Amino acid sequence: MxxxxxxxxxxxxxxxxxxxxxxxxxxxxxxxxxxxxxxxxxxxxxxxxxxxxxxxxxxxxxxxxxxxxxxxxxxxxxxxxxxxxxxxxxxxxxxxxxxxxxxxxxxxxxxxxxxxxxxxxxxxxxxxxxxxxxxxxxxxxxxxxxxxxxxxxxxxxxxxxxxDAALASLHDLALLGAMYGMFAGAYNAIAMVGTEKVAATEFTDELLVPWLNSMVAVLPMLAEEVDSGAEVSEGRRLVERVALTNIIDTAKAQGVAANFVNPLQAIKDNT
Ligand code: FVH
Known part of the structure; x- marks a missing residue:
């Protein structure tokens, strides 16, 4: 049977x-x-x-x-x-x-x-x-x-x-990398405001999570621009050179490293 x-x-x-x-x-x-x-x-x-x-x-x-x-x-x-x-x-x-x-x-x-x-x-x-x-x-x-x-x-x-057996790992690691980038930015943000005794939980609940959620909504538009080969994208415009420099200067002055933004600075320098 x-x-x-x-x-x-x-x-x-x-x-x-x-x-x-x-x-x-x-x-x-x-x-x-x-x-x-x-x-x-x-x-x-x-x-x-x-x-x-x-x-x-x-x-x-x-x-x-x-x-x-x-x-x-x-x-x-x-x-x-x-x-x-x-x-x-x-x-x-x-x-x-x-x-x-x-x-x-x-x-x-x-x-x-x-x-x-x-x-x-x-x-x-x-x-x-x-x-x-x-x-x-x-x-x-x-x-x-x-x-x-x-x-x-x-x-x-x-x-x-x-x-291709490699595709699952490739996508897995790409997604994990995006997550770790977000974590790096979040830890840096918490450390920056923490230098002025702002509680991580209060900052995260009231400002960080709503802010990141609103920025996630921009990602499909950035992806469309990448696919279309646009030379100067909205994403690059959103990465403001002055703001990047100010993040690094303020973090340093408050005693916090802001190395995680270095790749974004490189993107901006090439536009
Ligand atoms: N846990 C999670 O959230 C993540 C989610 C995404 C995928 N990862 C990956 O899954 C793999 C296993 O992760 P895990 O969470 O089960 O890990 P552990 O609880 O630490 O268990 C590890 C098992 O591996 C066995 N092991 C380790 N080294 C050896 C070895 N040389 N020979 C034979 N077995 C080995 C270990 O055995 P034991 O210590 O109990 O004897 C456990 O069975 C991993 O790739 C994550 O990245 C999980």
Whole structure:
């Protein structure tokens, strides 16, 4: 008889994120096998019905869909290398954070072993896994993604970016970079007003968040200008040379570094 139930899934890596991923599969009724270097981290999942594999090779052999989410790509390869004999014919979905170059090299490595490879970038935190707020970027084997999209959709809102395995990491890191740029600016702003004993919370709630929200609304217009190749854009006009110089001078005078605006100054100097 053909088994039409939920696809068996293996999750390798049970840190904060791996635990959330495995829980989403378990909650949806997928037979779920788990493995983690520190075996005790599997205990809560085993209590919910997961099967604990004793070795990585056993974990890989247990399912057609293998999801791996560990610290970095070095760990991915150190774990899966010795289990290479079990990989042919399986789909490996690697949700570990890494560079675009590491993703491409991993796709090549998996192809040489006869496995289908999908790379992923998780734009979410563990508590939002399993909700639409969790956006997960994928790229690599379209066939593998399509075959397992129903299971992967349990983790959040899936977005397949193309067959180049590097694309998910590229987009993930670009988005994280934008976020870190915002954090850098916010920390700098809080430090500047903090020199005059203004509370960070009061400043953030009343002024910083509303200001940044109103500026986010400008981004689609800047993007249109980039796409159209406009030589002098509204974005560049918004970056005022005088204001930039004043930010740096005031920050320095108040004893705060404002290095984060240096790239903007370079843009302005070229217009
Ligand atoms: N947590 C988050 O909010 C972010 C959201 C966006 C995506 N990241 C990336 O997801 C990967 C895993 O992150 P995590 O939050 O699960 O991280 P930890 O809780 O620190 O768990 C790390 C797991 O990796 C295992 N591990 C580390 N080194 C090795 C190794 N050499 N060999 C085998 N396993 C290794 C570790 O095992 P253990 O310490 O429990 O034995 C955990 O399972 C990551 O790429 C984030 O950037 C999360």
């Amino acid at each position: 053909v088994n039409t139930g939920p696809t068996p899934v293996t999750v390798i890596g049970l840190g904060a994120m791996g635990q959330a991923l495995a829980t989403a599969f378990l909650d949806a009724g997928h037979p779920t096998t788990v493995w983690n270097r520190t075996a005790a981290k599997a205990d809560p999942l085993v209590a919910k019905g997961a099967v604990r594999a004793e070795t990585v090779a056993e974990a890989v052999a247990a399912a057609p869909l293998i999801v791996v989410c560990v610290l970095d790509y070095a760990a991915v390869h150190a774990l899966l290398g010795p289990a290479a004999d079990e990989l042919p014919g399986r789909v490996l979905v690697n949700l570990t954070n890494g560079t675009a170059q590491e993703a491409r090299a991993s796709a090549q490595w998996a192809a040489e072993l006869g496995a289908e490879y999908v790379d992923g970038g998780i734009m979410a935190i563990p508590p939002t896994i399993g909700t639409p707020d969790s956006v997960i970027l994928y790229s690599g084997s379209q066939q593998a993604f399509d075959t397992h999209s129903k299971a992967l959709d349990l983790l959040g809102t899936s977005k397949f970016l193309g067959t």
